[in-house]
Amino acid sequence: MNDPTHVKTQEALRAAAQRFDFVLVPGRFNSGVHHWQSIWEQELPIWKRVTQSNWNDPDTYRLRGSLRRLLAPCTRPALLVGHSLGALASGCLAAELPAKVAGVMLVAPAEPARFHAEDDVPTIALGVPSVLVASHTDPFMSFERAEYWASVWGSELVDLGEAGHINVDSGFGQWNFGLEVLCRLVQCCTATP
Numbered sequence: 554m555n556d557p558t559h560v561k562t563q564e565a566l567r568a569a570a571q572r573f574d575f576v577l578v579p580g581r582f583n584s585g586v587h588h589w590q591s592i593w594e595q596e597l598p599i600w601k602r603v604t605q606s607n608w609n610d611p612d613t614y615r616l617r618g619s620l621r622r623l624l625a626p627c628t629r630p631a632l633l634v635g636h637s638l639g640a641l642a643s644g645c646l647a648a649e650l651p652a653k654v655a656g657v658m659l660v661a662p663a664e665p666a667r668f669h670a671e672d673d674v675p676t677i678a679l680g681v682p683s684v685l686v687a688s689h690t691d692p693f694m695s696f697e698r699a700e701y702w703a704s705v706w707g708s709e710l711v712d713l714g715e716a717g718h719i720n721v722d723s724g725f726g727q728w729n730f731g732l733e734v735l736c737r738l739v740q741c742c743t744a745t746p
Contacts, residue, residue, distance in 0.1 A: 562732045563597060569739045570599035573632045573655055577601070578620060580637025580663065583608040587721045589728035590636055601627075603639070611663075613670040616642040621650070630655035632742065634735060637663045637693060637718065640685075641670055644706060647683065648675035656682040656742040658735055659708065661719040664694040678707035682741040684734060685709070688716035688723075 566575070577590045577600050584590040594600045605619045620642055624631055631654050635643030640662035647654040657679065665674045685708040687699030694702075696712075703710040711734055717723025725731075 556729065559729045559732070562729070562736050565736050566597060566599060566732065566739065569632075569743070572629060573739070573742065574601055574624075574627045574629045575599045576603065576620070576623065576631050576633050578603050578616070578633055578635035578639035578643045579608070580635070580639040581608060581611045584636060584639075585721065587726050588636075589720075589725050589731055590634070592727050593634075593732065601631075611638050611668045613638060613642050613645060613665075613668060613673050617646050617649075617673075620646050624650070624653050627653065630742075632656050632658070632735070632739065634658045634660070635662070636660045636720070638668060641665060641668070641674060644679060644683070645673055645675060647679045647681050648677070651680040654681050656738050657684075657708075658731075658738055659683060659685045659706075660731065661686065661688060661691050662694055662699070662702065664698060667693060676705060678705070682738060683708040684711055684738050686711040686713060686719065686731070686734060688713050688719055690715045691718050693718055 603619050633643040640659035643657045647657045665671045685703040689696045
């Protein structure tokens, strides 16, 4: 049984794919098959996905390089959906290449200091519409730090409450609400001249 809201959300994203390239930016270990990013990729044929040869080594610089290579041939602005370390890389690239990036959805970003990425992370507004989805029980970034980064980056903050790292271990497989958040971001990007 399909939820009518979910069907409507998917239809809206398919329509938006005529204007934007949708890009999944996984974090460490490449978001396995039961992760919401992988489920979204299977359900909606609108996604490009960053690839790397080694997903076990958490390196934002290398992940940004992979993302740059993926975006280079794209002729439409991209909407990046990053999780954990992928959220950090997405935020960095949005600030670096605002002409290529229409907006970013940063889900459970990892604390930059945990991955020696303090010098890579922008300390100003990203320059594109963005939303940061955070949890009060995320082991990789405290909610207070998520609030701080949302403020610095000019991101809308979405508070999921006690949702862990917003991954499979936290009970997030199919994540329909996340697609609704993405739809709101699409509307912001569409309204931005």
